[in-house]
Amino acid sequence: MADALLNQLSLTLSVHTSDVFVAPAMSLADRASRALESGVWGAVLYIVIGLVAVLTAVSVLGLVMSYIERKVAGHFQCRLGPMRVGPHGVLQSLADGIKLLFKEGIEPGHGDKVIFIGAPIFSITATILLLAIVPLAPGIQVVDMNVGVVYIAAVSGLGVMGILMGGWSSNNKWSLLGAMRAGAQMISYEVSLTIALLVVVLFSGTLKVSEIIESQQQGWWIWRGHGVAIVAFCLYVIASTAELNRTPFDLPEGESELTGGYHTEYSGLRFSFFFLAEFANLFVFSALAVTFFFGGWLPFHVGNYEGFNSVMDLLPPVISPMFWFGSKCATLIFILMWFRWTFPRLRMDQLMRLEWKVLLPIGFANLILAATVVLTGLYFFPSAT
């Protein structure tokens, strides 16, 4: 049994190494599908390698984005933000990270130790699993499964679990209240989020993320969706802001009444896991919005203006998807930060009313409208279908 296992592992590894060093023509997507089909252990190994890569990305993303967030927040409030560590404070988040690394991880006395330790790991795992499906460039995607959207809906709901666990096990009333609020809020807004994504699924006729991007070759869904997609996008932005627990929907960590919310009792590395998960989620949700509504890594094209489109295609094919995906993501992240530092916090009942009485009916009506549009074929650029 062990021999067979080792054999399988070495086989997978050799497949990988030979692919990387001998056959560079083979695309990453092909390699991924080959690894996934090479047997259970091959798939496991591939996924582990992929997730470790994603974990690294999460850490770097967390560092970069917390710096950007603080800088942007500063300038929105007539401040400068971090300025001391490195030129314009670029090393600030690194310094913070080192500080958090050396801090003592305090556990509350009568808390549930196992759940307490597990909660931040659970939280960041959910984020990593979600990042696995984000297509960063053609083929650069850990898993491209045929039920991608269902997977997104399922895994994004997993993040609530970590928060609830953290709040429950802290043996602290603020943590518990914060976690309960977070749970109620995230579960509620997930409905709107998924309904907004379903509109695009209706248009593109597929659940596979890479195919959704391919379906936008002739124009992004936000333009082609006849206004329905614009409504869906607005719903998505509002719901994802709530899903990310960011202002104006940051009740779970409302400092004025709940100290720190669900992570009141967390310190050191465990706190930084929650923190990282939060920032990585911010990236993931903007990346998903880009994928579903703004054509993912596709360059910006306008209808049949060949001249303009060829200018947009000037970038070499290696950089182009990275550039377009990155810039679109950055724009969306900036908009979410802009929201955060402009609006005051909502009250809990207002929050729930907004979701169940406003967003959800609009979402359903929008979904029905989208279905009608798809059935009657009222797209823009009908040649695309």
Place this chain on the structure above:
Amino acid sequence: MTTTTPVPTETECPPIDFGELKSECVAPRPSIMGQKRGLRSILWLSFKGIVRGLLTTLSYFRRPSTVVTQQYPENRETLEMFERYRGRLSLIHNEEGEHGCTACQICERLCPNASIIITKDKKNEATGKPALDQFIWRQDTCTFCNICVLVCPFDTLEMTGDFESSVYDRRLLVFNLNEYAGPTAGQLDKLEDDELAKAQMKPMKKYQGPVPMCGGEMDGIPKLDVEKPTDV
């Protein structure tokens, strides 16, 4: 549907005088709450509010000139303190180096924590009027309440923006605020003889007051066994 509230009359809302500033009576802004409004009106108002908020923060973001943060140790040379900042207390001296303190001791009596000690020459030889000898201000006990500045009948005191007052010895926080012991600027002007006026201005040092803590002589500080001023 908006019912405009009339501007309140002067009797309903008496204007408050803040010196240069004056309060103004304005009609309260119509609130969205508690008013019967159509859905479209509410949506429009909310949308307007959201967009206005976003544009406001964006306008700050776009213009780095709006940043108010002072990069302190670096911009020490060009640092501008705010007029209302309460730093070190100072006795105002005019261009000729003459102060306006008549040693009336009102500030001393009203100081809530006895941080001001004034000694005076009861009768100056030249003017025949009381003259200030020492204006001692103890920064170590001062709470910067600004009362001394407010009560001074001659407006001779002011709180300056000087905040860099850290020292390694508390005794260095006892200052002598007057640059000379002698009559006020006005009294000196009345003396016809300039030489006589000059003679009345006995120069004083920054540290010349009694320091309560036991200890010996320090650089620039006289011995600390100065006796407590009797004329208090």
